[in-house]
Amino acid sequence: MVEGRQPLRSLRNAPRKFDWPALRADLKGAVPDATLALVATAAIFLWLVVRVENGTSGTTQLMPMMSDWDNWTYWLCQAFGWSGLLWAYITVILGLLRSGRQPRWRWFRGATVERLHRTTSLTTIGLMFMHALVFFVDKVQANREQYAGAERFFKTFTHIWVPGTYPSGTGRVAIFVGLIAFYLAIPLGLAFYLRHRTGSRVWLALHRFIIVVYALSVWHTLLYGTNVWYDGSFRDLVWALQLPIAGLLLFRLLAPARPAERLRSRRASGSAPVYAVGAWVAGRLSVVLIMVGLLAVMISGVDGGRPQEGHGSHELWPERWVIWASLVLFVVAIVVTARRQRSVRTRGTKSSTQAAKPSANRGETAAPSVDEADGS
């Protein structure tokens, strides 16, 4: 999400807390695309039903007992999963288009792309929530015989909503990964509405980590989705669709919209020490390697799908402690980044206050700090 420039007056009067008015406006703006998302979910649901009916569903090939109509909540959960992934895809593309150097196409208006990015990202969080909620409802029903009364509710609640507690099968890793993606999407996506408190440098730095949420969602899908469980063209398509995202990410990193992020201008201003140049190169190189990996998967057809015969049981990887450890490292990286950006902001504010003092004495208006004024 990228904030547009704001008039000085509105910045001075800006609330120092959560920006409810902006969230309310974006929620209102999200109504059309949320409606479209629900229509898409309904269409996917029908498609899944047809596949169950005509015997082509991967879900019922793997779990024949799922073909009963009683399991419609499970199919609805899957449908919300697919619409959630589709909207995540769309919003990531819009975000990358907005934060990379803007094309000079007549129809391409940065402000429109930004608005769409904000509304589709809210819709995505809603769809992710619905996906997990419907699964919870499904499991409460499915656990009828196993647990009684309140125990059924609390056990199921824990398994579905507490990361790392899902007790069986591939879900032990896949649901864990999905939940981490969902829980991270909330603060990293909504940080925008706290920008008056954190400063725009901090929220932008936080928001960049959101690409990990997308990667986790794709991982969750390819690991757990029974409709992409087996080798085949649909699974290949899901892999292939990740190539444009990786390409746009590379372009965004090589040609960022904000001049201050460009290596040339940072080196010219002396704010890019040698290690920063190393990190810059390593970051771009990793995206190139990901693209090479995606191409290799597409050309070789070896994409982690299970063979149709014997369902090809998979070694579950990684262990849950590896996911916990990675999550801790990730959160530490987020906190360190936020603190660094905050200290840059504080320094910037101090120096701009000092610079503003003489002019304030002359009765002129003090200039806002760089990050406040930039708002980009």
Ligand code: HEM
């Ligand atoms: C980041 C958010 C998530 C996204 C984008 C996502 C997306 C998906 C997709 C696309 C599928 C494939 C469905 C199919 O094969 O037809 C799926 C499967 C599934 N996901 Fe998620 N998911 C997310 C998080 C979660 C969470 C948090 C849970 C549980 C709490 C969950 C539970 C499931 C279940 C039960 C399935 C069905 C597996 C099957 O096909 O048998 N997902 N998800």
